Amino acid sequence: MRRLFSILSFLLLSTALLAQFDFVERPSENVVRNEWNFTFVPHYVLFNGLRFDIERVNGTKAWGISPQFYYLKRDYHPISYSDASVNSLLGGGLGFFRKFVKSSTKDYLGYWAIGLGVNYFSIGYEQYTWVAKSFYDQVVYDYELVQHHGTILRIDLSATLGMERKLWNFLIFEPYAGVGYRYSVPFLPDGTNPFDNIFSFGYSGPLFIIGIKLGSGKSLSQTQF
Numbered sequence: 071m072r073r074l075f076s077i078l079s080f081l082l083l084s085t086a087l088l089a090q091f092d093f094v095e096r097p098s099e100n101v102v103r104n105e106w107n108f109t110f111v112p113h114y115v116l117f118n119g120l121r122f123d124i125e126r127v128n129g130t131k132a133w134g135i136s137p138q139f140y141y142l143k144r145d146y147h148p149i150s151y152s153d154a155s156v157n158s159l160l161g162g163g164l165g166f167f168r169k170f171v172k173s174s175t176k177d178y179l180g181y182w183a184i185g186l187g188v189n190y191f192s193i194g195y196e197q198y199t200w201v202a203k204s205f206y207d208q209v210v211y212d213y214e215l216v217q218h219h220g221t222i223l224r225i226d227l228s229a230t231l232g233m234e235r236k237l238w239n240f241l242i243f244e245p246y247a248g249v250g251y252r253y254s255v256p257f258l259p260d261g262t263n264p265f266d267n268i269f270s271f272g273y274s275g276p277l278f279i280i281g282i283k284l285g286s287g288k289s290l291s292q293t294q295f
Contacts, residue, residue, distance in 0.1 A: 104128055107234075109242055109285030117269075118142040118159060123283060125169070132181070136165030138189060140271075147196060151213065154197040154264035161271070163189030165226070179234040183246075187226040191271050194219045197264060220258035222265065222272045227251045228279055236287075244283040251276055 104127065111121040118140055125134030140161035148155045165187035173180040199216040202209050230248030237243055254272045256263040265272035 105287055107134075107242060107285060107287035109244065109283035109287075111281060111283055113281050114138070119161075121165075123167075123285070125167075127169075127171075127179075127287075130171040130174070132169035132171065134167050134169070136167065136185075136187065138163040138165065138187070140189075140191065148198060148215065151198045154195050154218075156193060156195045156265075157217075158194040159191060159271070161189060161191035163187060163224075167228075169232075177236055179236075181232050181234070183228075183230050183232065183248075185226070185228040185230070185250075187228075189224040189226070189271075191222045191224070192219075193222065193258075193265070193271070195264070199260070218259045220256065222257065223255040224271065225253045226277075228277075230279055240286050242283065242285045242287050244285075245281075246283070247278075247280040249277065250279050 107123070107125045107127060109123045109125075111123065114121040119138060120140075121136060121138045123134055123136045125132050138161075140159055142156060142159035144157060146155045146157070165185055167183050167185035169181045169183040171179055171181050194217070196215055196217050198213055199218075200211045201214045201216065202211055204210075228248060228250035230246045230250075232244055232246030234242060234244045252273055252275060254263075254266075254274045256265070256272050258264075258272075263272050267273060268275070268277075
């Protein structure tokens with residue numbers, strides 16, 4: 071029930087966001103675009119990742135790919151028995167998205183988009199775990215800090231609204247927002263998943279998406295951009 075409530079809340083938020091974008095068609099202002107865009111998504115750095123989007127805009131549609139890389143190396147220990155501390159993380163993925171242009175002028179492009187992404191993570195971490203030991207022909211259990219290693223496969227679905235703004239004839243500033251759903255398949259010891267919160271790599275559930283893209287792009291057919 072809580073998950074259903076979250077999904078409905080995100081859908082209502084996305085509807086409100088849609089109202090903030092002027093997607094009224096203006097045939098007199100529409101510009102037929104034919105270009106390549108290369109953008110960087112800076113907020114991925116907060117999650118030890120890098121994401122670059124490469125897209126091809128052709129008329130009123132666009133398609134793109136999104137290579138993603140994750141890397142982390144540190145020596146932190148858990149601060150409580152219920153925590154898990156990531157010591158190393160290596161991951162990568164690839165996203166695919168399709169944009170549908172709703173309004174286009176020389177200065178901006180409004181769109182809605184759908185996307186699919188797949189990521190794979192290799193994680194080394196420490197966690198307090200019950201360990202079986204032999205003691206005078208009996209098996210006893212002790213709570214010890216144990217090093218673990220596992221992998222997580224993650225699949226993301228998204229639906230977003232965005233506004234691509236051209237600055238100084240080549241710079242792209244592109245805020246976007248929307249909703250999505252994430253499904254993670256953990257391959258971790260004991261079948262547990264200590265990375266299932268919404269800000270971690272093994273989360274499964276609905277998402278509220280917001281961010282910006284920064285990059286460059288130049289029309290291949292029109293000089294006014």
